[in-house]
Amino acid sequence: MRLIFAGTPEVALPSLQALVDGGHEVALVVTRPDAKGKRGSATHPSPVKMRALELGLEVATPANASEPAFVERVRSVQADAAGVVAYGQILRPALLKATRLGWVNLHFSVLPAWRGAAPVQRAIQAGDDVTGASTFLIEEGLDTGPLIGQATERIRPADTAGDLLTRLATVGASLLKDSLEALGAGVAQPVAQPVEGVSHAAKLTRRDALIRWDLPAHVVDRAIRACTPAPGAWTTLPDGSTAKVGPVTVTGAASTTPGLLRADAEGVTVGTGSAPVRMSWIQPAGKKAMDAGDWWRGARWGETAQLGEA
Incomplete structure (x- = not known):
């Protein structure tokens, strides 16, 4: 398949690698602009940008991925589909229509549980025994699109968010690759997410991270x-x-x-x-x-x- 990949942090790297290793043509990698260094120091490219350049892939770092000029650039790629892992920007309808089959997002929970920015952290915080990964076709809602595939992963008693996310990144890479291939082969059957069991995973703030020693x-x-x-x-x-x-x-x-x-x-x-x-x-x-x-x-x-x- 001719694909676009959108992602930013290290957790997205296994998925990018899985698509390349799977023989797919990753025609464009989209990631966040380089981060500004402190006190005027040099800027820092995202982990996805660095890996993409190592792989010899074309990279784009739009400040706003939904701007008409960038949408037109994506359309000109003539990609079959796009895979998304922790990209960090909201994708608007015009961009979502710029590939033939749509944009498939990898989310680190068993949807509809823990929609939002911090699904792994919130699952551990809540004391969940099991979490997982889900792939879905992106639509305008926040993590609400029709599901293509899911995988589960047990949360171990000593898991930190970093531990669990590392395992889910590996599990999710195979899931995203399989989902895109199924979509390309015309055998994927996206289904609407259940209306029951919806929960939301807001980003953890510094205040959220303050330890309450009076709790059990x-x-x-x-x-x-x-x-x-x-x-x-x-x-x-x-x-x-x-x-x-x-x-x-x-x-x-x-x-x-x-x-x-x-x-x-x-x-x-x-x-x-x-x-x-x-x-x-x-x-x-x-x-x-x-x-x-x-x-x-x-x-x-x-x-x-x-x-x-x-």
Whole structure:
């Protein structure tokens, strides 16, 4: 098939590679414009742009993919279809009609669950046991188009959002390739999404990533894993400064004061609304991440030291 591929972050790379390895002609790769560096430093191309250039593919980085001039460029490619993975722009009707068969999106949930920007993070945060990937024909609604294919993936007890997304990117790459091929062969049968079971996955903000130590330990555990690696779960330290916190382990010990720090031979624990949790690593603002035990020994906080909002 003659295809267009639209994507931006690293999670889109397995899908791009799968289409190329599958013998398809990727005639154009569409990705977000290069990110501006801090304090006037050089700009940074997206992971998809870098991989596409390595593969010798033509790349476009429109600021607005729905502008008439870019729509005409896409139309001139005369692609059979387009595959989309985490591109980052809303695609308008004129662009969607610029390929022969449409645009197929790979979304990392079992739709209609967790429509939106952060399906993996929200699934972990909610305590779901199973998630997956879905392919669908893009229409004007947010992740509402007719489904072509789906795959499921178990959420493991210690999964961070990064862990789970890495696995789903691989599972999804095969699913997207198979869905586009089925569409091209005329055997795909897109079906409307169920009206039951709809949920929404808003992007996690910095405020969402603030750890609430007064919540039960299992909720704290899920919240931190959902925010790892991005946007990064964080808390305030006893001196009022902030720090990112890595995944924790529920200890099963007796309840203690939320946020209260304790050290023992195995490391550092923090109190929650139920059982204490054991810390893995911590990254105070402006410093590198370090083992929680090493941080505790260097910080020398007193016996009454607590984490939480100052």
